[in-house]
Amino acid sequence: MSAxxxxxxxxxxxxxxxxxxAFFSSCVHCGMCADTCLFQTETGxxxxxxxxxAEPLRRVWKSEYTxxxxxxxxxxxxxxxxxxLLTEWETxxxxxxxxxxxxxxxxxxxxxxxxxxxxxxxxxxxxxxxPEGLIGATNRSIKIGSPMGVKLPALLAQIxxxxxxxxxxxxVDVEGAEYMLLLSSMEIMNFPEFMEAIARIFDxxxxxxxxxxxxFEATNSGxxxxxxxxxxxxxxxxxxxxxxxxxKTVISPECGHAYMAIRWDGPNxxxxxxxxxxxxxxxxxxxxxxxxxxxxxxxxxxxxxYHDPCQISRRGGVIDQPRRLIDLFADDFVEMPDAGxxxxxCGAGGGVSSNERADEVRLQVFKRKKAQLEEVQPDAIISAxxxxxxxxxxxxxxxxxxxxxxxxxxxLAEHLADD
Amino acid sequence: MNEIxxxxxxxxxxxxxxxxxxxxxxxxxxxxxxxxxxxxNLAEAKGSEFSSGMRTIVSxxxxxxxxxxxxxxxxxxxxxxxxxxxxxxxxxxxxxxLISELTGLGWPALxxxxxxxxxxxxxxxxxxxxxxxxxxxxxxxxxxxxxxxxWFVTIAPLITGYIAFHRIGMSGPMLLAVHIxxxxxxxxxxxxxxxxxxxxxxxxxxxxxxxxxxxxxxS
Numbered sequence: 001m002s003a004x005x006x007x008x009x010x011x012x013x014x015x016x017x018x019x020x021x022a023f024f025s026s027c028v029h030c031g032m033c034a035d036t037c038l039f040q041t042e043t044g045x046x047x048x049x050x051x052x053x054a055e056p057l058r059r060v061w062k063s064e065y066t067x068x069x070x071x072x073x074x075x076x077x078x079x080x081x082x083x084x085l086l087t088e089w090e091t092x093x094x095x096x097x098x099x100x101x102x103x104x105x106x107x108x109x110x111x112x113x114x115x116x117x118x119x120x121x122x123x124x125x126x127x128x129x130x131p132e133g134l135i136g137a138t139n140r141s142i143k144i145g146s147p148m149g150v151k152l153p154a155l156l157a158q159i160x161x162x163x164x165x166x167x168x169x170x171x172v173d174v175e176g177a178e179y180m181l182l183l184s185s186m187e188i189m190n191f192p193e194f195m196e197a198i199a200r201i202f203d204x205x206x207x208x209x210x211x212x213x214x215x216f217e218a219t220n221s222g223x224x225x226x227x228x229x230x231x232x233x234x235x236x237x238x239x240x241x242x243x244x245x246x247x248k249t250v251i252s253p254e255c256g257h258a259y260m261a262i263r264w265d266g267p268n269x270x271x272x273x274x275x276x277x278x279x280x281x282x283x284x285x286x287x288x289x290x291x292x293x294x295x296x297x298x299x300x301x302x303x304x305x306y307h308d309p310c311q312i313s314r315r316g317g318v319i320d321q322p323r324r325l326i327d328l329f330a331d332d333f334v335e336m337p338d339a340g341x342x343x344x345x346c347g348a349g350g351g352v353s354s355n356e357r358a359d360e361v362r363l364q365v366f367k368r369k370k371a372q373l374e375e376v377q378p379d380a381i382i383s384a385x386x387x388x389x390x391x392x393x394x395x396x397x398x399x400x401x402x403x404x405x406x407x408x409x410x411x412l413a414e415h416l417a418d419d
Numbered sequence: 420m421n422e423i424x425x426x427x428x429x430x431x432x433x434x435x436x437x438x439x440x441x442x443x444x445x446x447x448x449x450x451x452x453x454x455x456x457x458x459x460n461l462a463e464a465k466g467s468e469f470s471s472g473m474r475t476i477v478s479x480x481x482x483x484x485x486x487x488x489x490x491x492x493x494x495x496x497x498x499x500x501x502x503x504x505x506x507x508x509x510x511x512x513x514x515x516x517l518i519s520e521l522t523g524l525g526w527p528a529l530x531x532x533x534x535x536x537x538x539x540x541x542x543x544x545x546x547x548x549x550x551x552x553x554x555x556x557x558x559x560x561x562x563x564x565x566x567x568x569x570w571f572v573t574i575a576p577l578i579t580g581y582i583a584f585h586r587i588g589m590s591g592p593m594l595l596a597v598h599i600x601x602x603x604x605x606x607x608x609x610x611x612x613x614x615x616x617x618x619x620x621x622x623x624x625x626x627x628x629x630x631x632x633x634x635x636x637x638s
Contacts, residue, residue: 021452022622029561035489046560110624267461317635
């Protein structure tokens with residue numbers, strides 16, 4: 001066994017816990033998970049059946065942690081994890097799964113299949129079987145601090161432009177602020193309107209906030225590629241900054257996996273409960289709404305719908321907040337079929353968008369979102385994840401559909417009362 | 420060995436062996452799962468692990484609507500044979516008598532013609548499931564020789580039971596011996612195959628509900 005393969009197998013062994021063992025013990029090969037996965041329904045590829053994607057992890061569980069498997073291993077009968085398997089599985093685990101977790105909601109025996117695939121990635125990455133695009137993004141995150149290579153001067157330049165253009169203030173490194181905002185590189189470079197919206201809303205709501213010059217990046221390629229050590233290092237940077245600035249709450253921006261990384265995986269990655277709270281921007285805005293701190297001047301008349309980003313809704317638990325907020329500024333709101341916790345993924349989460357090899361399949365599976373949109377024919381789509389946003393815009397263009405996509409936070413800011 | 424001796428063996432020693440393997444096997448399997456443990460979640464909770472897990476144990480029996488549309492055959496056929504197995508195993512008068520002799524526990528039986536009809540329905544459902552497994556390209560991809568063996572182990576007691584009850588072909592004691600043997604095969608195989616889901620499904624569903632419920636989503 002080569003050194004990298006051994007590392008991979010060891011990483012897989014470390015991923016097996018009682019939940020994984022209960023899951024694999026219970027699978028009856030019914031195939032229902034296949035019907036829940038857009039990578040299967042839209043391509044017809046049987047290898048895209050969710051549970052099949054966790055095969056490398058299953059083999060390790062079976063041969064190391066079951067009585068029959070261990071006996072089989074002694075006689076050389078167990079199916080081994082080898083280079084061939086990992087090479088074959090790499091595209092299934094990374095290109096054909098966004099870790100959206102729809103399968104986990106349907107499996108009749110209760111397997112959290114998305115978690116099993118997420119754990120499989122730990123072994124794949126350790127064995128050197130991760131896609132180039134994700135390796136690059138992770139390396140840039142560790143070395144530069146951003147998967148897109150965005151450095152502090154670029155952020156400061158965007159802040160300067162914003163302050164000059166709008167007269168608003170973007171506080172940097174303010175100790176004792178209530179909130180510390182994280183941003184995705186995408187928001188810094190492609191959607192600076194997001195930061196402007198935050199500045200406007202927090203100013204009106206009278207809340208103190210800041211951005212840390214030492215940890216402003218929200219995304220975490222480490223959890224997408226499946227390298228917990230690196231993911232933990234990225235989380236630790238945020239923890240250090242939040243503790244240094246003594247903030248009460250860290251805000252995760254409009255990005256799906258960033259929320260999963262800092263809110264749910266973060267404390268477990270660094271092995272310590274946080275001394276501050278972590279909230280998604282939609283949760284913070286909904287609290288402002290509840291406290292009557294959001295005054296709106298008008299409502300939009302277009303028919304709007306909301307695309308639930310998987311890691312924020314189904315995997316994150318922020319489902320009602322966006323709907324209550326949209327209610328503030330939209331009169332004509334329609335739900336797509338399967339909206340909320342059963343929503344269909346856009347097709348580009350979980351690192352798929354950073355993986356050029358998956359460009360074709362992500363647009364192919366966008367047909368599912370297209371079908372959902374055709375059901376309700378909205379004038380505009382609202383969402384809360386820059387990655388969903390870029391991919392949905394890509395998909396709409398690919399299929400010749402002309403529907404604008406708006407950020408919830410930005411749209412809310414545009415309709416704030418002027419007083 | 421004549422057929423009476425065979426029947427005595429399957430009823431006595433055979434049944435004892437099968438029971439020991441079943442009980443010990445299930446305990447080993449559950450133990451080897453729980454022994455692995457699970458790390459404590461350090462993130463601030465948004466919901467209860469315990470109650471969400473308990474709720475998912477129940478709620479996962481009700482298919483979600485889009486999934487029902489897409490997997491209707493699997494769900495309907497699956498329900499039929501699962502209920503069928505329950506009825507034929509636990510609500511058939513001679514079986515209740517046997518359980519009562521062994522444990523002292525008893526309960527009312529369903530009328531025999533109903534159990535008979537349920538057995539036929541279950542056999543049909545299992546046959547249809549096998550055909551579906553070969554015809555559907557996803558299931559063909561997932562299916563292992565083990566799945567086919569387990570299918571056989573599951574349908575065998577239904578078929579042998581049906582034949583024994585209707586006394587088709589062989590003599591009574593021989594038919595009964597074959598039926599009991601098929602049940603003993605099921606008992607021995609159960610802990611070491613996907614049939615363990617009979618027990619581990621409660622653990623798997625609980626973990627699923629707990630993981631999701633912790634994040635504030637009822638799964």
